Amino acid sequence: MAAQKTESFWWLLFSAGGMMSAIFLPGHVFFQGLAMQLGWLPESATSYGRMVELLSHPIAKLYLLALISLSLFHAGHRLKHVVSDLGLEAPGLVAFIFYGVAFLGTGLTVFALANIG
Amino acid sequence: MSAKDYRVPEPGYKDYIKPYPELWWTKKRPYLLFMVREFTALFVLLFAMRLLQGLIAISKGEAAWNAWLAGATNSVALAIGSLFALFFVLFHSITWFQAGAVVSPMRIGKFEVPPSMFVLGNMGLVVAVAAVIGYFSLGG
Amino acid sequence: MSDKMKKLTVTRYNPETDSAPRTQTYEVPYDDDTVVLDALNHIKDQQDGTLTYRWSCRMGVCGSCGMNVNGVPKLTCATFLRDFEGDITVEPLANFPIMRDLVVNMSDFMEKLKRVKPWLIPKEEKSIDEGEYLQTPRQLEAYRQFSMCINCMLCYAACPVYGKHQDFLGPAAIALGHRYNEDSRDGARAERNKIIGSGEGVWECTFVGECSEVCPKHVDPAAAIQREKLANVLDKIKSFILPRGSSR
Incomplete structure (x- = not known):
C-alpha cells in the first residue's frame, strides 16, 4: 500500500515535533510529571498566581503552543505507522483519528493560552 | 504509476511467494528495538495531553487549577506513570539524535563529528534545557 | 581441507514438482577459509548436482550470491563457516519470490x-x-x-x-x-x-x-x-x- 500523497506535509510536522519533544520534553516529564507528583515542588512555585504570571509572557505561550502542538503531530504520525506495523491497514481512518487529535489538541492549547493572563 | 506486481508469477512460472510474518517485529532484535522506538510516541502523546490538561485547568481559574494540582501531587500511581514516560521520552531523545546523526552528519570545519559524540552533545543539551525548566519549576 | 564437518540446511524448491519449498540437510567439510558459497559449490560438485543457486565473482563485487544465512541477508562468498557455532541454515533472499532452490526472482x-x-x-x-x-x-x-x-x-x-x-x-x-x-x-x-x-x-x-x-x-x-x-x-x-x- 502506497503512502498517502500528503505524507511529506505530515512528515515535516513529525520531524519538527520530534526535535522539539526530544530536546524539551524530558525536562517537563521530570518536573511537571515526576517531581510534581512526588511533591518535590515547593507550594509557592505552583500557586495559581505564579502560574498565571509565568504563562502571561508571550514567549512562554508561544513555547508551550509549539511544544504541545508539534509533540501531538509527531506522536500522531508515528503512531499511525505503528498501527500499520501491528497489522491494521486502515490508513485513512487511522490518520483521521491521530491527526484529528493533534488538531483538536492544538485548538484547545490556543484557546487555553488565550484565556490565561 | 504503479509498477507491475512481480509477486504474481508470470505465465508459465511457478514462483513461490512466502507470506510475510504478521508479527515480523518480534522476529529480530533490531526490529523489536525499532518498535520500542516508535512506541515512545505513545508517551509523547500522553504527556503532551497531560501538559494541555494542566493548561486548561489554569485557564479556567484558580479553583480549577488547585483541584487539578491536588490530583497531580502526591500521587504514586501518576508518579509511576511519569517514570515510564521519562524512560520512553529519554529513549525517544537518544534515538532521535541517533537518527539525526545519520540524516545530516555534523561538521565543524573539517572535523566530522562522530554519531556517538553528536548524541552525547545533544543529550547534554537536553540536561541543560531540563535545568532551565527546573529553575522555573522550582520558583526561580 | 581439514576433516571438520558442518551441517547445512538448505532450502529446496522445484517449481515443477513442489507446491512449497522444503529443506534438505547436507554435511560439508570445512576449514578456516571456507565460505558458505564454497560449501554450496562442494554440495553441487560432490553430493547433489541438482542444487540451484546464483554466483559469479566469489569476491564480493558482483552481488549475485546474496542469500539468507541463519536468517540474515549475506553475501555467501564473504560469509565464513568458521564464524558459526552450530548448524547453518541457507535460504533464498527474503522478500523475493523463489524461482528454484536458492534462486529468487529479481x-x-x-x-x-x-x-x-x-x-x-x-x-x-x-x-x-x-x-x-x-x-x-x-x-x-x-x-x-x-x-x-x-x-x-x-x-x-x-x-x-x-x-x-x-x-x-x-x-x-x-x-x-x-x-x-x-x-x-x-x-x-x-x-x-x-x-x-x-x-x-x-x-x-x-x-x-x-x-x-x-x-x-x-x-x-x-x-x-x-x-x-x-x-x-x-x-x-x-x-x-x-x-x-x-x-x-
Whole structure:
C-alpha cells in the first residue's frame, strides 16, 4: 500500500515535533510529571498566581503552543505507522483519528493560552 | 504509476511467494528495538495531553487549577506513570539524535563529528534545557 | 581441507514438482577459509548436482550470491563457516519470490532500478569539444559512498517495509537515485523526484535502518532515503514561498 500523497506535509510536522519533544520534553516529564507528583515542588512555585504570571509572557505561550502542538503531530504520525506495523491497514481512518487529535489538541492549547493572563 | 506486481508469477512460472510474518517485529532484535522506538510516541502523546490538561485547568481559574494540582501531587500511581514516560521520552531523545546523526552528519570545519559524540552533545543539551525548566519549576 | 564437518540446511524448491519449498540437510567439510558459497559449490560438485543457486565473482563485487544465512541477508562468498557455532541454515533472499532452490526472482528490483534513472542526466548537454564535466574531490565525496552499491539486494531482504508492501521502491533504488541527485554534474533531481518523492518512494520508509546494517558495501541506504525526504520537503517549502523562482 502506497503512502498517502500528503505524507511529506505530515512528515515535516513529525520531524519538527520530534526535535522539539526530544530536546524539551524530558525536562517537563521530570518536573511537571515526576517531581510534581512526588511533591518535590515547593507550594509557592505552583500557586495559581505564579502560574498565571509565568504563562502571561508571550514567549512562554508561544513555547508551550509549539511544544504541545508539534509533540501531538509527531506522536500522531508515528503512531499511525505503528498501527500499520501491528497489522491494521486502515490508513485513512487511522490518520483521521491521530491527526484529528493533534488538531483538536492544538485548538484547545490556543484557546487555553488565550484565556490565561 | 504503479509498477507491475512481480509477486504474481508470470505465465508459465511457478514462483513461490512466502507470506510475510504478521508479527515480523518480534522476529529480530533490531526490529523489536525499532518498535520500542516508535512506541515512545505513545508517551509523547500522553504527556503532551497531560501538559494541555494542566493548561486548561489554569485557564479556567484558580479553583480549577488547585483541584487539578491536588490530583497531580502526591500521587504514586501518576508518579509511576511519569517514570515510564521519562524512560520512553529519554529513549525517544537518544534515538532521535541517533537518527539525526545519520540524516545530516555534523561538521565543524573539517572535523566530522562522530554519531556517538553528536548524541552525547545533544543529550547534554537536553540536561541543560531540563535545568532551565527546573529553575522555573522550582520558583526561580 | 581439514576433516571438520558442518551441517547445512538448505532450502529446496522445484517449481515443477513442489507446491512449497522444503529443506534438505547436507554435511560439508570445512576449514578456516571456507565460505558458505564454497560449501554450496562442494554440495553441487560432490553430493547433489541438482542444487540451484546464483554466483559469479566469489569476491564480493558482483552481488549475485546474496542469500539468507541463519536468517540474515549475506553475501555467501564473504560469509565464513568458521564464524558459526552450530548448524547453518541457507535460504533464498527474503522478500523475493523463489524461482528454484536458492534462486529468487529479481524482476521487481530490476524494474525499480530503471525507474529511478540511475545514470547521469546533465543540466546542459556539452559537446565533446567543450571538454569534460569537471568535479572537485569534495563534490565527489558528496555521493561517492552511494555509488558503491553492487545491486545485491540484501537491503531489500532486510527491509520489513518492502516485505509487507511490495510497491515500495526500496533501499538500493532510492540510494542510487540519491547518488545521481547528489552528483554535481547531474541536473535531473526534479525528474527523479516524481518517483523517489512519490507515495511508493521515500514516504513509505519508516527508517527501521536494517538496510544499512546488512549492506556489504557500507552504502547506508537508510541515510540516503532520509536525506531525500528532507530535500523533498525543503523543495516543497521553497516552491511554496517562491512559486516561480525556485528550480533545483
